[in-house]
Amino acid sequence: MPLLPEHISALIGALSKLPGVGPRSAERIALHLVQADPAAVQHLATALVDARERVRLCDTCGALTEKSPCGICTDSRRDAFLICLVERPVDILSVEKSATFRGKYHVLGGKISPLNGVEPDDLRIAALERRIPDEHIKEIVIALGTDVEGDATSFYLAKRLAREGLRLTRIAHGLPAGTGLEFADEVTLSRALEGRREF
Amino acid sequence: MPLLPEHISALIGALSKLPGVGPRSAERIALHLVQADPAAVQHLATALVDARERVRLCDTCGALTEKSPCGICTDSRRDAFLICLVERPVDILSVEKSATFRGKYHVLGGKISPLNGVEPDDLRIAALERRIPDEHIKEIVIALGTDVEGDATSFYLAKRLAREGLRLTRIAHGLPAGTGLEFADEVTLSRALEGRREF
Structure with missing residues (x-):
């Protein structure tokens, strides 16, 4: 029994x-x-x-939301020309908790990882490229994790997204190496955002 | 927002x-x-x-079950004259995992605790008293926790259940398996010494 x-x-x-x-x-x-x-x-x-x-994903930025476009995309008090690029929808929550970022977001949907069969075309890069001219984006803050794939994806994006009049930055290495955003505390994330530098 | x-x-x-x-x-x-x-x-x-x-409670013993009487109460291979008295239904699971007990069970449903308003009448004691003659019980092993209320309840039951031809026992208190003397508190060690047995 x-x-x-x-x-x-x-x-x-x-x-x-x-x-x-x-x-x-x-x-x-x-x-x-x-x-x-x-x-x-x-x-x-x-x-x-x-x-x-x-709960669904925002058609514009890819955030978790109950209506699309989401509350952040439609918030007129936020800087509409500044985008923070994150890997997953939950990473937006981590950045928001740091209360340091007042722009909009874009969820990439993953990291480039040839070993796992994730190619650039599997990510929401083309959608981001359309947003740059459509929304007159002035700066993209790349806020991916700092593991090997996150680093590789960041550098790939820095090259691919580079264009006249667009500032490309990356959150500082306040983030401990080899980890994702969800394990970072608010202070670390806040410092990482404040310390972002040009590629 | x-x-x-x-x-x-x-x-x-x-x-x-x-x-x-x-x-x-x-x-x-x-x-x-x-x-x-x-x-x-x-x-x-x-x-x-x-x-x-x-999932409901067995009408006889109080165990968690999908049909009453439960699988343990109806298991003819188990010793029908031996009852292990436990506090909560989940305690049966702990005793069963030890694979040492082959009798039946009775769930008390709590511990006597005047401060929390739990009196003897709130527990399934009368049901147990009915089982003693009905099922010709020969031994009841009291297996309650060893906190103050568990101790008090055990002593109360030892008095109340005492009757001709019924053996009342209590599970041994002593050093847990796989640990050293240095990790045992004074009360545990004191009980382990009191309960010492011949090799």
């Missing part, structure tokens, strides 16, 4: 696929939930499905 | 109520989920609700 009822095992299996949730945490959460208030469980299930259904 | 779309914030709020999930983990999980395969998110939501709806 299995130790746990089938539906608890199934729930543990589904929970342990979440980031940062190991088998022990998944078991603890599942055993809590099957004894929790049914309304609270239903609330969590609804929140899950609602969030997944309502 | 809030940093995150409303439905992501709602999801983070619901997730951070789970045991062992702090605000940072909740944010990480939520941001993962809103970009995950919609079918996987639906699967998780269904697993949540299904588990909560299908």
